[in-house]
Amino acid sequence: MKITLLGGGLGNPDTLTLAAWKALQNAQVLVGARRVLESLPKELTGERYPEIAPQKIVSRLKQAMEEGKTEACVVLSGDVGFYSGARKLLPLLDFGPVEVLPGLSSPQYLASRLGMPWQDYHLVSAHGLGEDQVDPVGEVRCYPETFFLTGGQFTPQSICRRLVQEGLGHLPVTVGENLSYPEETITRGRAEELAEREFEPLSVMLVENPRPAPLCLTGGLPDDCFLRGKAPMTKQEVRAVSLAFLSPGERDTLWDVGAGTGSVSVELARLARKGRVYAVECGEEAFSLLEENKRRFALSNLFPVQGMAPEALEVLPAPQGVFIGGSKGNLGAILQAARKKNPHVRVVINAIALETVHQALEELTKQGFTNIRISQVAVSRGKEVGRYHMMTALNPVYVLGGEGGGL
Missing domain, CATH: 3.40.50.150 (Vaccinia Virus protein VP39)
Structure with a gap:
């Protein structure tokens, strides 16, 4: 059975690549997070199985192979190479040919909506992480443009509050909610202004710092x-x-x-x-x-x-x-x-x-x-x-x- 691991874009079917759309049309089995599968066009005929754990995805694919299915798609949100489940899943897909198709990622989409390049973005996922795993203020302090995937305890509001507490409340911040959907909202302001606003749980965020801390490799200033x-x-x-x-x-x-x-x-x-x-x-x-x-x-x-x-x-x-x-x-x-x-x-x-x-x-x-x-x-x-x-x-x-x- 051929397995295609593809990036499903931002959720709106318009953000699917042509290669991904062709693979989805040919697939007899579609596996992915429930939210991702529900965003796919209804005319796709493949059977849909909501799974997110790598082992359960593998079990579902092996079951489909035993049933005689010949083509399956595992659909991940955004791009497969940007904080997706591909890293853990790919090593487990050793029982058949695998094709990987990239997708449109959230930093690409937000940058296009803002009319700016994104090659200098410092990319950070704070989604679902703890205090000992990521320090949003430390990241912002060191780079001119820091892009966050937010979620869990690190929401746009909480990150802005941290920036205010540590003297960075003046920095420009952009928050993107429901990107690519009809209810898409892009909000811009200073961190101190957005610290009192509430946003969708799975938002993205760009913080601009015109005076990032320089990389210092040695000590001993005069x-x-x-x-x-x-x-x-x-x-x-x-x-x-x-x-x-x-x-x-x-x-x-x-x-x-x-x-x-x-x-x-x-x-x-x-x-x-x-x-x-x-x-x-x-x-x-x-x-x-x-x-x-x-x-x-x-x-x-x-x-x-x-x-x-x-x-x-x-x-x-x-x-x-x-x-x-x-x-x-x-x-x-x-x-x-x-x-x-x-x-x-x-x-x-x-x-x-x-x-x-x-x-x-x-x-x-x-x-x-x-x-x-x-x-x-x-x-x-x-x-x-x-x-x-x-x-x-x-x-x-x-x-x-x-x-x-x-x-």
């Missing part, structure tokens, strides 16, 4: 990039080594404890551009500079938290990595708070005094951290003296790192 004042700041060379120790991922949640002016916080937010950085600082002047540096770099994923650690850490989400630039004598409690949130957390500590180095090694060992490392960063910088150049030494800094060993 010191003069930051506003400093009289507050302490981690120097460029020490920052670079500390970031290498911490190895932040693009989607990580990170803490910067004792953030000072925020030089490390800014670097972390640039590297974890789809993640979140919480910068904890108790000093008034330093906290003001931290907020100024956040604005200076336009980092919507950097969240200054004014307070004393470990108390200020209680409300923060679990981190993948923690940088500790200052502890006010609470290093042990800060490490405990991080491990309580994530037993496998990565930590990096900066220390100047030997007593702090001793305490850090003692706490890391006592609390079961593994892969404990320590390096001394001793930097000298060139300085012009008349027509000569001399090296001026900075205070040596110890960089310690470790990984939580679990509970």
Whole structure:
């Protein structure tokens, strides 16, 4: 039996390709989601079987083959190559010849209705996914045009509300409902405007961000990039080594404890551009500079938290990595708070005094951290003296790192 796996377009029969229409006309068996099958023209003569689970689709096809049927179509919505069931189904169709026919996808259709190209769309399916599987704000933050398939907890309204909460409520948003049907609706506005609107559950959404976060592959910005004042700041060379120790991922949640002016916080937010950085600082002047540096770099994923650690850490989400630039004598409690949130957390500590180095090694060992490392960063910088150049030494800094060993 020949099996044709085809994209059924947007639901309106007018969006079927000619090749798909010919295959449907010849098919004796039609299998797919009930909504997809009900949208097909009534004149098709093939028997319709509503199934969505791959194993049940295979069982239905094998039954049709045993009954002597020679042609069957499995109809998927949109295009077979765009977040469809084809990925799981194709490896199971090993009992007969299979032809795959593409279909019109929702990003193609929406772009055509808007009169714009779609080759630069960043494509995201948030349909039916959980918080740990997709971060809509992180996706929007990094690309000029982000297209969403919505559904489940991630509706256009909920995504717009998240954008508003994280300072991106001004971004232009387009929502498409019931695309290709007579009741099709396309709504355009700012995220803050659409955050109070309700839309159809299975809508599509385009968010435009004219200032996406740049891809940052390494850390160590020059010191003069930051506003400093009289507050302490981690120097460029020490920052670079500390970031290498911490190895932040693009989607990580990170803490910067004792953030000072925020030089490390800014670097972390640039590297974890789809993640979140919480910068904890108790000093008034330093906290003001931290907020100024956040604005200076336009980092919507950097969240200054004014307070004393470990108390200020209680409300923060679990981190993948923690940088500790200052502890006010609470290093042990800060490490405990991080491990309580994530037993496998990565930590990096900066220390100047030997007593702090001793305490850090003692706490890391006592609390079961593994892969404990320590390096001394001793930097000298060139300085012009008349027509000569001399090296001026900075205070040596110890960089310690470790990984939580679990509970």
